[in-house]
Amino acid sequence: MLNLRAFRSICSAMAKELHHPDRDQIDLSAVLxxxxxxxxxxxxxxxxxxxxxxxxxxxxxxxxxxxxxxxxLREAGVTRTRIAGPYRMLSVRVEDLAARFPGLLEAVVAAARAEAAKNPAENQSA
Amino acid sequence: MLNLRAFRSICSAMAKELHHPDRDQIDLSAVLxxxxxxxxxxxxxxxxxxxxxxxxxxxxxxxxxxxxxxxxLREAGVTRTRIAGPYRMLSVRVEDLAARFPGLLEAVVAAARAEAAKNPAENQSA
DNA sequence: CAATGAGTTCAATAAATGTTGAACTTGCGC
DNA sequence: GCGCAAGTTCAACATTTATTGAACTCATTG
Structure with a gap:
């Protein structure tokens, strides 16, 4: 485990890339x-x-x-982080998630949208 | 809170029923x-x-x-528990979950099945 | 090079979840 | 009524997750 962490640090420093789990390593429990x-x-x-x-x-x-x-989010395989100069760009790994758990992201997103619509005040502060 | 707990105890004792969240109270975070x-x-x-x-x-x-x-599971609204003599019968609140979060249970179940198929040894011990 | 902003890491702490064994409650059969 | 089984509750503890402020790293700009 310590070895893995050191390995990731080296990858980060050399390639300006963060570690992301491979598609087939995305774990259902971690995503949920x-x-x-x-x-x-x-x-x-x-x-x-x-x-x-x-x-x-x-x-x-x-x-x-x-x-x-x-x-x-990144470790669970839900998002991807790309380093761009002083910024970190985030994106959702839509295709990977769809490939691993068809329909899951859509269902969660739909529910989350309904949730957000139900609590607009809470949402505007975000 | 203590009041709610006392209230639930009374309901349980009188009606032989456990508390379950109403359909519209099923919370996405709790389910996930x-x-x-x-x-x-x-x-x-x-x-x-x-x-x-x-x-x-x-x-x-x-x-x-x-x-x-x-x-x-019960508190999250995923299952229903019915007391039958010395036994407790469990069931999944399929319709409630589908009504609240369309497609979510299906997606999770499909993923869980794939997961179980991938780890048969682990599954046979259950 | 120094200053600044974007975002991370670290360690400490708080909070929440997960596990466990003893004690308990309830229903049933004898 | 007693003994037993099914499942719960409770409290203690273990583990994990979530939060926070200080210190840090990296890229950019003057």
Whole structure:
């Protein structure tokens, strides 16, 4: 495990790329758990609406907390992070998720949208 | 909160019924989280295969642990528990879940089935 | 090179979930 | 009424997740 972490650090430094699980390594439990957190669903919804976007567009929590949530989404295989100069661009791995769990993202997104529509005040603060 | 707990105890004692969230109170986060745990997905798969079944049919963990998981599934609105004499019959609230989050249960179940097919040894021990 | 902004890492803490064994409650059969 | 089985509750503990502020890394600009 320590070896894996060191390995990832080396990859990051050399290739300016973060580690993402391969498509066939995306784990159902990790995805469901990642998406069970409201703020993460908001992030996913926003990314789907706008397409790839920089972390900057999210401000519903302190930076460090958002950083943690970004990492959980990425590690679960839900999002992809691309480093672009001083920014990190996030996107949802729509095709990978559809390939691994057909219909899951759509269902969660539809439910999350309905949820957001039901709580507009809460949503505007995000 | 204490009041709600007392209220639920009274309902249980009087009506031999456990509390279940109303359909419109089923919360997306609770459902996703409930289903993010592998053993709970197994329980759901088994119930869907066999229809309503007594708790007895599950033996993949100690009774108290299973009791905890049953409660999480029930509280999330995923399952319904009916008391029948000395047994507790569990069933999946398929229609409620479909009404609240169309396609979600199907997608999770399909993924869980694929998962189970990929790990048959792990599955036979359940 | 220094300053600044974007976002991360780290360690400590808080909160929540998961596990467990003892004690318990309930229903049933003898 | 007693004994037993089914499943729950409780409290303690283990594990994991979530939050936070300080320190950090990296890229850009003057």
């Amino acid at each position: 758990e990642a998406l069970s957190e409201p703020i993460r669903r908001e992030i996913v919804l926003r990314l789907l609406e706008q397409g790839e976007a920089p972390c900057q567009i999210f401000d519903g929590a302190p930076k460090t907390n958002l950083s943690y949530h970004y990492a959980r | 989280e409930a289903l993010s745990e592998p053993i709970r997905r197994e329980i759901v798969l088994r119930l869907l295969e066999q229809g309503e079944a007594p708790c007895q049919i599950f033996d993949g963990a100690p009774k108290t642990n299973l009791s905890y998981h049953y409660a999480r």
